[in-house]
Amino acid sequence: MNARLAAMPGDAYVRPWPLHPPPLPGEALSSWLARICELYPNISPADLLADLDIDCAVEDLDRYTPEPILVALAGRGAVPVERVRMMTLAGWTPFLLDSTDPADCDFDTYVHQFSILLPADLAREDRRRRTPTSEAWLPWASTPRSRACPACLDSLESTADINMTLLHQYPVLSSCLDHRCRLEPCSAFPGHAIFWDQVRFGSDERVSPVPVPSAVTDLDRRSTEALTTGWVELGPGRVHAAVWFRLLRTVVDEVSSPLVRTGRWATRLVAIWRAAGRSRPLRTAWVPFEDLHWDEQATVLEAAAIGIALVESGEIDAGGAHASLLSPRPYEPVDPGTAPTRSSYPAPERDLWADAHAAAEAAIAAARVDPASARSLYNFLRWGCRTAAELDETVQLFLDHGIPLQHPPT
Numbered sequence: 001m002n003a004r005l006a007a008m009p010g011d012a013y014v015r016p017w018p019l020h021p022p023p024l025p026g027e028a029l030s031s032w033l034a035r036i037c038e039l040y041p042n043i044s045p046a047d048l049l050a051d052l053d054i055d056c057a058v059e060d061l062d063r064y065t066p067e068p069i070l071v072a073l074a075g076r077g078a079v080p081v082e083r084v085r086m087m088t089l090a091g092w093t094p095f096l097l098d099s100t101d102p103a104d105c106d107f108d109t110y111v112h113q114f115s116i117l118l119p120a121d122l123a124r125e126d127r128r129r130r131t132p133t134s135e136a137w138l139p140w141a142s143t144p145r146s147r148a149c150p151a152c153l154d155s156l157e158s159t160a161d162i163n164m165t166l167l168h169q170y171p172v173l174s175s176c177l178d179h180r181c182r183l184e185p186c187s188a189f190p191g192h193a194i195f196w197d198q199v200r201f202g203s204d205e206r207v208s209p210v211p212v213p214s215a216v217t218d219l220d221r222r223s224t225e226a227l228t229t230g231w232v233e234l235g236p237g238r239v240h241a242a243v244w245f246r247l248l249r250t251v252v253d254e255v256s257s258p259l260v261r262t263g264r265w266a267t268r269l270v271a272i273w274r275a276a277g278r279s280r281p282l283r284t285a286w287v288p289f290e291d292l293h294w295d296e297q298a299t300v301l302e303a304a305a306i307g308i309a310l311v312e313s314g315e316i317d318a319g320g321a322h323a324s325l326l327s328p329r330p331y332e333p334v335d336p337g338t339a340p341t342r343s344s345y346p347a348p349e350r351d352l353w354a355d356a357h358a359a360a361e362a363a364i365a366a367a368r369v370d371p372a373s374a375r376s377l378y379n380f381l382r383w384g385c386r387t388a389a390e391l392d393e394t395v396q397l398f399l400d401h402g403i404p405l406q407h408p409p410t
Contacts, residue, residue: 184210
């Protein structure tokens with residue numbers, strides 16, 4: 001690895017670690033640090049950061065990393081500070097969340113800013129039952145849990161490339177877009193090995209990818225589009241990524257509502273859960289989405305994905321004030337205008353002889369002042385002369401019209 005000095009703010013410099021593989025696309029900060037440690041004998045991420053005065057676990061750095069620590073890690077890893085920031089939740093503000101400081105994230109504002117499936121004033125008390133009791137609540141930021149795509153892991157050429165994608169550790173995405181399969185919980189040792197939760201720990205048994213419904217793939221595609229471009233295309237048009245994630249979190253909360261508290265709108269929720277082929281997890285009635293178990297979160301996300309698809313296709317009508325964000329743009333006929341018509345007056349016939357006369361006059365006028373034009377006109381007329389007398393007549397014609405010939409023929 002290149003041991004050059006990395007630039008730091010304030011004209012300060014820090015020497016990079018001797019071995020520092022670059023971060024992989026979408027990789028979490030804790031995963032990158034763990035892969036670096038694999039290159040050194042008997043060194044843990046805590047040892048790697050011992051002199052940085054970090055008062056939290058290395059895994060917590062994915063959720064929030066103080067700016068001075070980001071700057072220090074960027075220098076030691078010889079990567080831009082912004083690249084390191086994108087390996088934490090701080091890099092996804094304000095798209096995914098307003099701030100990494102819980103004091104700046106209000107649950108009611110984020111989750112209930114919109115109403116999609118249900119009227120805004122319906123079962124307000126029920127929604128308050130899911131208000132988090134912890135002051136550390138952040139939208140989408142549940143306790144990090146390692147999840148990965150079995151197909152992606154099988155395609156790696158080396159265990160050194162094993163890594164954890166940041167957004168796979170939080171319930172923002174539930175599937176792999178490349179293989180359209182479910183993310184599976186696991187115990188990860190980046191750069192070394194992964195052990196799946198559903199097999200005996202330490203076993204190298206493979207886990208078969210589980211396909212997900214197309215609605216889940218479409219949902220995760222939109223969320224990925226929002227994070228990478230800052231926009232999402234919906235029926236009425238393009239919306240900002242921040243609007244998309246708040247809209248999605250609203251739908252997640254709405255499909256979590258018990259049927260007895262939704263009145264006549266319960267039939268819509270019944271249709272959604274029936275289309276999903278699942279039952280609503282009971283704990284969703286009083287536990288916020290971020291505090292659910294992963295299997296419960298994946299179930300709720302699937303129901304939300306199907307609910308959005310049913311509204312967009314018009315199979316169910318939504319009663320929320322902002323349901324139009326998911327409704328297809330209504331057909332608006334375009335005025336074709338007035339068809340062109342033929343004029344009742346015929347076009348005047350063109351006088352070809354007049355055109356020829358005008359062209360001849362123009363050629364004579366040019367020949368009077370331009371020797372080259374005179375020579376060209378003479379050569380043109382000379383081709384029709386068959387005798388010396390006819391050639392003399394042509395020369396006389398030039399003289400009569402005042403066209404000088406520099407070398408008249410003899």
